[in-house]
Amino acid sequence: MNTDSPLAATPAEDRPRVLLVDDDEVNLMLTSAALRERGFEVAEVSSGAEALGRLDDVAPDMVVLDALMPDMDGFATCQALRARPGYGLLPVLMLTGLDDDASIDRAYRAGATDFFVKSTQWSLLAGRLRYMLRASRTRIELERSKFKLARAQDLARMGSFDWKRASATEGRLGSLWLSPEALRVLGRGAGDRIELRALLRMVGPAHRRGLIRMLTEVVAHNAVLATDVAVTLFDGRPRIIHVEAEAEFEHGHGVGYTGVFQDVTDRRVAEDRIRHLANFDALTGLPNRRQLIWRTERALEQARRLNHNAALLLIDLDRFKNVNDTLGHAAGDELLMEVARRLRSCVRHSEQVMEGALEAAGARSHRTLEAVGRLGGDEFVALLPEVGDETDAQRVAQRILDALREPILVAGQECFCTASVGIAMFPRDGLNLVDLMRNSDVAMYAAKSAGRNAATAYSPHLGGRGRDKIELESHLHKAIERNELVLYYQPKIDVRSAKMVGAEALMRWNRNGVLVPPGDFIPLAEETGLIVPLSEWAVKEAARQARIWQQNFGFADSIAVNLPSRLFERSDLVENIHQSVSAYGVPHKAILLEITENNLMKDLHNVSLSLHRLNEIGVEISIDDFGTGYSSLAYLTTLPISELKIDRSFVRDLGITPQSSAVVSAIIALARSLGLRVIAEGVENLRQMEVLHRLGCGVMQGFLFSKPLPPDDLEAWLRQTVLPRKAPWIGAVTDAEGVAPRIVGRT
Amino acid sequence: MQSAAVPPPNAPDADSEAAAWATVLDQDALNRLRELDPDGKSGLLRRVLATYVQSLGRLLDQLAVARAASDLQGLRHVAHTLKSSSASVGALQLSALCADIERRVREGTGEGLDSRLDAMALEGRRILDALHPTSPAA
Numbered sequence: 091m092n093t094d095s096p097l098a099a100t101p102a103e104d105r106p107r108v109l110l111v112d113d114d115e116v117n118l119m120l121t122s123a124a125l126r127e128r129g130f131e132v133a134e135v136s137s138g139a140e141a142l143g144r145l146d147d148v149a150p151d152m153v154v155l156d157a158l159m160p161d162m163d164g165f166a167t168c169q170a171l172r173a174r175p176g177y178g179l180l181p182v183l184m185l186t187g188l189d190d191d192a193s194i195d196r197a198y199r200a201g202a203t204d205f206f207v208k209s210t211q212w213s214l215l216a217g218r219l220r221y222m223l224r225a226s227r228t229r230i231e232l233e234r235s236k237f238k239l240a241r242a243q244d245l246a247r248m249g250s251f252d253w254k255r256a257s258a259t260e261g262r263l264g265s266l267w268l269s270p271e272a273l274r275v276l277g278r279g280a281g282d283r284i285e286l287r288a289l290l291r292m293v294g295p296a297h298r299r300g301l302i303r304m305l306t307e308v309v310a311h312n313a314v315l316a317t318d319v320a321v322t323l324f325d326g327r328p329r330i331i332h333v334e335a336e337a338e339f340e341h342g343h344g345v346g347y348t349g350v351f352q353d354v355t356d357r358r359v360a361e362d363r364i365r366h367l368a369n370f371d372a373l374t375g376l377p378n379r380r381q382l383i384w385r386t387e388r389a390l391e392q393a394r395r396l397n398h399n400a401a402l403l404l405i406d407l408d409r410f411k412n413v414n415d416t417l418g419h420a421a422g423d424e425l426l427m428e429v430a431r432r433l434r435s436c437v438r439h440s441e442q443v444m445e446g447a448l449e450a451a452g453a454r455s456h457r458t459l460e461a462v463g464r465l466g467g468d469e470f471v472a473l474l475p476e477v478g479d480e481t482d483a484q485r486v487a488q489r490i491l492d493a494l495r496e497p498i499l500v501a502g503q504e505c506f507c508t509a510s511v512g513i514a515m516f517p518r519d520g521l522n523l524v525d526l527m528r529n530s531d532v533a534m535y536a537a538k539s540a541g542r543n544a545a546t547a548y549s550p551h552l553g554g555r556g557r558d559k560i561e562l563e564s565h566l567h568k569a570i571e572r573n574e575l576v577l578y579y580q581p582k583i584d585v586r587s588a589k590m591v592g593a594e595a596l597m598r599w600n601r602n603g604v605l606v607p608p609g610d611f612i613p614l615a616e617e618t619g620l621i622v623p624l625s626e627w628a629v630k631e632a633a634r635q636a637r638i639w640q641q642n643f644g645f646a647d648s649i650a651v652n653l654p655s656r657l658f659e660r661s662d663l664v665e666n667i668h669q670s671v672s673a674y675g676v677p678h679k680a681i682l683l684e685i686t687e688n689n690l691m692k693d694l695h696n697v698s699l700s701l702h703r704l705n706e707i708g709v710e711i712s713i714d715d716f717g718t719g720y721s722s723l724a725y726l727t728t729l730p731i732s733e734l735k736i737d738r739s740f741v742r743d744l745g746i747t748p749q750s751s752a753v754v755s756a757i758i759a760l761a762r763s764l765g766l767r768v769i770a771e772g773v774e775n776l777r778q779m780e781v782l783h784r785l786g787c788g789v790m791q792g793f794l795f796s797k798p799l800p801p802d803d804l805e806a807w808l809r810q811t812v813l814p815r816k817a818p819w820i821g822a823v824t825d826a827e828g829v830a831p832r833i834v835g836r837t
Numbered sequence: 838m839q840s841a842a843v844p845p846p847n848a849p850d851a852d853s854e855a856a857a858w859a860t861v862l863d864q865d866a867l868n869r870l871r872e873l874d875p876d877g878k879s880g881l882l883r884r885v886l887a888t889y890v891q892s893l894g895r896l897l898d899q900l901a902v903a904r905a906a907s908d909l910q911g912l913r914h915v916a917h918t919l920k921s922s923s924a925s926v927g928a929l930q931l932s933a934l935c936a937d938i939e940r941r942v943r944e945g946t947g948e949g950l951d952s953r954l955d956a957m958a959l960e961g962r963r964i965l966d967a968l969h970p971t972s973p974a975a
Binding site: 114209 | 866869870873874881884885888889891892914917918920921922924925926936939
């Protein structure tokens with residue numbers, strides 16, 4: 091149901107209140123009746139004085155004034171009304187005669203909003219009044235929002251401006267209008283006028299030309315203007331003003347700009363600080379990793395475009411850790427700061443490079459990228475954005491080495507802190523940041539390996555000795571003293587007697603709680619020579635373990651220790667082993683040395699002497715991985731060897747390929763005829779065990795019996811599995827052949 | 838202004854009254870006035886005409902005084918006021934005379950003013966007689 095009736099009275103708020111002033115009663119009565127009829131609320135007064143008297147009381151939305159009245163006429167009344175505070179915007183309609191142009195003019199001058207020719211066309215009058223009211227409301231809202239805007243702009247230290255293009259009437263620089271708020275931003279009063287010329291003079295001479303060039307460019311294209319300008323206010327205060335403006339068009343032609351100023355000094359100061367914190371190392375003030383990456387990428391872009399060389403120098407302090415460890419971190423920081431200061435002097439170090447500045451600096455701008463930065467820790471990078479060739483980079487590297495040659499005073503002590511420098515050249519050693527960083531790293535480590543305090547340029551053959559390896563190496567160095575190395579033991583089993591007849595010691599590295607498998611560090615240890623102390627330790631540790639087991643369960647067999655061939659070359663090997671076993675009071679034969687067939691053959695001549703001497707003192711030798719190398723069978727007859735160890739690859743295929751069992755039976759036959767013991771490794775299942783046993787090999791090791799175990803676990807295994815005869819392999823062969831278990835003596 | 842007598846509440850019959858008005862007032866103007874008070878509830882037309890008659894009588898008196906004293910300002914005020922109120926009630930001839938007089942006074946064109954003032958007084962009196970036969974001035 092529609093409850094709205096067309097006859098419903100106009101709601102009070104929509105009944106505009108009119109103060110009607112006319113000295114003629116007839117007109118007053120008629121006009122008033124006509125307006126009421128059309129939805130107005132009317133207060134009638136018959137003179138100007140009465141109107142002014144009732145103004146506050148009636149609080150009209152508008153005033154309708156007869157122009158010609160005795161005593162105080164409409165013009166005087168209007169003027170008096172306008173003079174009252176709060177009535178500046180009240181709509182006033184002046185009623186004039188039809189033929190009275192002079193009155194119309196006077197009406198406007200007296201402050202009337204509009205005029206209307208008296209007539210009996212009431213609806214015209216009502217329409218005019220409604221229109222005037224709407225316009226007035228819009229105007230009041232506009233004034234209110236202008237006021238709000240002004241206040242908001244003041245709070246935001248912002249102001250508006252308009253600029254009209256240069257023309258015959260506007261002068262060469264055009265004309266500039268600034269809102270009172272904009273003037274306040276610039277430290278001026280509301281009434282002041284500032285011409286564009288004066289405004290430009292507020293910009294320092296260093297930036298003025300660039301700014302004018304930019305403005306000219308923007309205006310030429312009617313482009314959007316958005317820039318920050320550093321200015322000095324008239325009172326000398328430096329401020330940063332953000333200017334943002336858009337072109338204004340008339341008939342498709344740009345006629346000027348309209349926009350805002352904002353004082354963004356505080357924000358910029360904060361932003362600059364954040365930017366600095368994000369891009370510079372807090373300790374040394376040098377560009378940090380992030381900033382270095384940014385600079386390097388820019389420099390490489392430029393080098394690519396302009397087709398020149400660039401260089402990246404990785405600088406790592408030698409033995410910086412010693413300073414930290416012995417003098418403390420504060421001293422370490424002090425040292426880094428001094429090093430940073432010296433490094434900075436070795437290049438054309440530019441402190442601040444910002445995105446915008448780079449473009450502005452023109453073609454040689456990449457030069458400003460040159461810098462020394464700190465990657466972190468004791469690592470620095472020198473970026474040379476343009477070099478002739480490698481010798482330029484070498485020269486800078488030398489300068490760096492020279493700069494660090496002088497002792498540095500930290501914590502009251504003179505420290506010598508040399509550096510190793512790795513040089514990578516763009517494009518020769520890499521086309522991108524990642525490659526250049528990696529290769530400068532490789533070169534730097536080459537310099538370190540070669541004795542430190544030197545610079546090395548990257549070359550491909552340096553590759554491979556990367557950071558990881560060096561790190562591993564340096565940790566491996568300390569592994570022994572930190573007790574990070576452990577021996578695991580895998581038992582050797584005589585399957586007929588179901589007894590343990592020895593064990594092989596296998597090295598493990600417990601690095602920060604993680605067991606590093608031998609494959610990951612033994613090759614490195616061999617490469618670096620660390621294998622020697624490692625092996626010496628292993629012999630000593632095995633002797634110690636043999637002693638413990640002797641005491642714990644009467645262990646009287648041998649523990650096999652793997653030795654690389656280079657250890658056999660050492661003249662003190664025999665003496666070392668002698669001392670190791672003596673130290674724990676175990677017989678020499680408690681240690682069995684395993685050497686791989688390959689190692690043995692490689693160094694046969696050097697090794698054989700040692701083997702003889704070891705044999706003399708009672709240490710037995712086993713040939714590991716037998717069958718995989720190219721053995722000269724002749725040596726087997728001349729070397730003092732006690733045991734052949736059948737390689738796991740043959741064991742694996744036993745029962746699968748006939749060839750493998752053929753090889754295994756040949757090795758067993760060979761051993762038997764030479765009077766050597768034979769042992770199979772890598773035995774993983776009962777089938778392999780049975781075949782080996784059938785072929786005549788009774789001693790084995792492998793996962794079927796046990797994986798390599800820590801010594802305590804091995805004892806537990808013996809106690810819980812072997813002695814109670816609980817394992818599946820126990821009895822398997824004896825039952826098959828009906829042979830009673832017996833203790834097997836050594837062959 | 839309010840001191841003069843008001844029209845009698847027990848008016849003569851409407852038809853003869855309307856016929857009397859029609860002799861001096863424009864019918865269109867009267868219709869427009871009736872539209873302002875369509876159902877005649879507030880008796881607007883009667884009140885307006887009573888007010889007009891009162892003011893007309895007073896202004897005609899003022900006119901005579903101003904003429905005697907050659908008071909141009911006074912003449913102009915009377916002409917101006919009567920011009921618009923007469924137009925409002927439909928006394929078009931009187932309104933036109935007033936407009937003419939007002940213009941001549943304003944522009945200082947004294948010629949022919951006397952004959953027009955005579956005509957104005959005559960027309961004013963005619964209207965008074967037609968609208969208010971019992972008026973004391975009649």
